[in-house]
Amino acid sequence: xxxxxxxxxxxxxxxxxFRQRGVQVDEITGKTREELIAIxxxxxxxxxxxxxxxxxxxxxxxxxxxxxxxxxIGVDNIDIPAASAQGVVVMNTPFGNSIxxxxxxxxxxxxxxxxxxxxxxxxQAGKWEKNRFMGVELTSKVLGLxxxxxxxxxxxxxxxxxxxxxxxxxPFLTPxxxxxxxxxxxxxxxxxxxxxxxTLHTPLTDQxxxxxxxxxxxxxxxxxxxxxxARGGLIDEAALKAALDSGHVAGAALDVFVEExxxxxxxxxxxxxxxxxxxxxxxxxxxxxxxxxxxxxMADYLIAGGVTNALNMxxxxxxxxxxxxxxxxxxxxxxxxxxxxxxxxLSSISIEVEGAAAELNQKPITGAVLAGxxxxxxxxxxxxxxxxxxxxxxxDVREVRHEREGDxxxxxxxxVKTEEGEKSVAGTLFGAQNPRLVxxxxxxxxxxxxxxxxxxxxxxxxxxxxxxxxxxGEAGVNIGTFHLGRRNAGGxxxxxxxxxxxxxxxxxxxxxxxxxxxxxxxxxF
Numbered sequence: 429x430x431x432x433x434x435x436x437x438x439x440x441x442x443x444x445x446f447r448q449r450g451v452q453v454d455e456i457t458g459k460t461r462e463e464l465i466a467i468x469x470x471x472x473x474x475x476x477x478x479x480x481x482x483x484x485x486x487x488x489x490x491x492x493x494x495x496x497x498x499x500x501i502g503v504d505n506i507d508i509p510a511a512s513a514q515g516v517v518v519m520n521t522p523f524g525n526s527i528x529x530x531x532x533x534x535x536x537x538x539x540x541x542x543x544x545x546x547x548x549x550x551x552q553a554g555k556w557e558k559n560r561f562m563g564v565e566l567t568s569k570v571l572g573l574x575x576x577x578x579x580x581x582x583x584x585x586x587x588x589x590x591x592x593x594x595x596x597x598x599p600f601l602t603p604x605x606x607x608x609x610x611x612x613x614x615x616x617x618x619x620x621x622x623x624x625x626x627t628l629h630t631p632l633t634d635q636x637x638x639x640x641x642x643x644x645x646x647x648x649x650x651x652x653x654x655x656x657x658a659r660g661g662l663i664d665e666a667a668l669k670a671a672l673d674s675g676h677v678a679g680a681a682l683d684v685f686v687e688e689x690x691x692x693x694x695x696x697x698x699x700x701x702x703x704x705x706x707x708x709x710x711x712x713x714x715x716x717x718x719x720x721x722x723x724x725x726m727a728d729y730l731i732a733g734g735v736t737n738a739l740n741m742x743x744x745x746x747x748x749x750x751x752x753x754x755x756x757x758x759x760x761x762x763x764x765x766x767x768x769x770x771x772x773x774l775s776s777i778s779i780e781v782e783g784a785a786a787e788l789n790q791k792p793i794t795g796a797v798l799a800g801x802x803x804x805x806x807x808x809x810x811x812x813x814x815x816x817x818x819x820x821x822x823x824d825v826r827e828v829r830h831e832r833e834g835d836x837x838x839x840x841x842x843x844v845k846t847e848e849g850e851k852s853v854a855g856t857l858f859g860a861q862n863p864r865l866v867x868x869x870x871x872x873x874x875x876x877x878x879x880x881x882x883x884x885x886x887x888x889x890x891x892x893x894x895x896x897x898x899x900x901g902e903a904g905v906n907i908g909t910f911h912l913g914r915r916n917a918g919g920x921x922x923x924x925x926x927x928x929x930x931x932x933x934x935x936x937x938x939x940x941x942x943x944x945x946x947x948x949x950x951x952x953f
Contacts, residue, residue: 430494430730432473435459435480438499439719442475449727465489473726475499476506484510497726499718500525500709502659503739504632512740515813519725519738523578524718525709530582532708533627533657536681540625540653541566543679545702564624567591572623574639575630575658576601576611583627584611595619598630620647625655632659642667645677653679657708660684669694672701683708735792741812742791752788755840756796756811758855758863761877761953762842763800765853765865768951769883774823776845777801782830784838790827797842798825836866871922873913877953880930884923884939885947888914895942896923903935920946 431452434443438455446453456467461481468474468490475497476482482496487510496506498520511518539545542563550557571587573580576598584594594611597619606613616639619626626648630636640654640663648654654677656663665686671677672695681702685693688706695701709718721737728734733753734746744752759779766777779794798814805817818825836856843852854867855877865875886892893912900907906928914921931939931950940948 430472431470432475432726432730433468433471434475435464436475436477436499437479438475438477438722439716441716442499442719442723445720445723446727449723449731451727451730461486468493473497473730475722475726478502478505480505482506482511487511487514487516490514490516495519495726495729497521497722499722501529504659508740509816511812512816513813515810517729517735517738517741517812519722519729519736521718521721521725522737524721525711525714526579526582528711528714529657529708530579530586531711532683532704533579533583533629533655534586536655536657536683536702536704537566537571537625537627537653539702540655540679540681540700546699566625568593569624570595570622572614572619572626573597573611574616574619574626574628574662576606576609577629579658580627580629581609583629584609592625595622616644617647620644621649623649623652625653627655628658628662630658630662632661637661638664640664640668642670645671648677650676651678653677653681655681657683660686660688666694669698672698740816742789742795744789744792748789748792752792754857754861754863755785755788755793755838758857759793759796759840759842760800761863762840762853762855762865763797764803764953765800765868765877765951766842766844766851767801767804769869769949770844770846770848770851773847774821774844776824776826777818778826778828778841778843780828780830780839780841780843782839782841783833783836785840786829786831790829793840794825794827797840839866841867865924868913868922868924871913871915871920873911873922873924875911875924876909876926877951878926879908879953880927881951881953882923882925882927882931882939883947883949883951884925884945886921886923886942887944887946888918888921889944892921892942892944893923896925896939899939899942900925900927900935903931903938905929905931905935 429452432446434455435457437457443453443455465486468486472492473495477499484507493516495517501520501522503520506518508518543561547561569592571592571594573584573596576596587594588610595614596611597614597616601613642664645667668680679700683704684706725736728746732746733749735741735744779797781790795811798818799809799811802809802814802817839854839856841852841854843850851869855863855865858864865877908926908928911924936948
């Protein structure tokens, strides 16, 4: 039974779902880094929110860990490269608090437009400063979205309902999607020049850090109001403070800060500034939603192999997993075969699918091929860290999908470029479940890839098979199955033997000395 640790406070429904799905769960919150390191080795999964820091040191101690699930969007508290290198899947729940965060952005926009926090404080202080708090209407104003993904699109929908004009800057926003959303796609400079309100809905990356820099804030329309419910670090806070003080920016509302918890900020106390303590996801509904989603996603992965909302692995639904499982087994064996026979100086690898395989999600098949291949270089490889290791080695990975159906109803082919030229292997499924090799380096041969095996390339000649059998028999090695293929009579032949035990170097040397033998290699699957 898989075992999961919930290390941050989470809705009880999360633990309930884990148990219903057959996952053992412990709820242990508030641990220090050292205390977490001391216990994390016992767990297959770690469910967190924002408090737990999944550092390289924590991951190093998590020897059994397979998945980290973040109940929420932000994964700043997870070392994703370290998790990927260790083969740990990192998931988040990007949609569980989308509506809540979007509504908070709209609420802050209203608060700025009508100066609600200042008016409330003044009125409760016994003042009646009706003429002091002159607001602006949202109707007909231009709202500029920086980021038009899931949350940004919800904000756009709500803003359009308020009869605002919405413009959006997002490099990934297609013209078709912009029309569907009812927004105008613009450049960043155009947005800065035209927007009456600017709201940010983009992750924090090297490209988006300080996207509202002093320079860009200077390009905005005088009297603009700025809202950030996305990530601290998207705005240069000192520059924003200066723009508020000068009156260029009429108001700003931040739910997120560069340093959190934000005990101090240059913005605190500035007229026209509104702040909340990272409340974007803080509604009862959102907390329940993200807890349920992270538990369902992690349980799907640990029980059925389904992968949803992973940040370092292709998605694979729980429904797809059973269909893809035999293909992934075949793909891993083909990758392993190539890795054991042609792993030196690889420059590229191509994974081709045809027939029934071409109708499936190819990413998991590719991941399985790379996992098999990379086991030549590391003992701790899986589908998560295999692509990472391939990139690290500069391996060019290509995927090819063929609609045709050839000699087999389904086929997976793996080709690699080496210093000796291109080499490829191919396999199919017999009975829709059983992986079978059908071609190796241009030679047709049908074989199961399992256990210890022996790969022999020889000159086709009478008596050779007898000599191989005799040599193995004299060494006390029993042959399980025997598979032979050749290019033509008297030409080069390939022999694949499954054995009951591994072959040592001394026996390999003896086999290599037999007349006609060109290559001998021990394989293991």
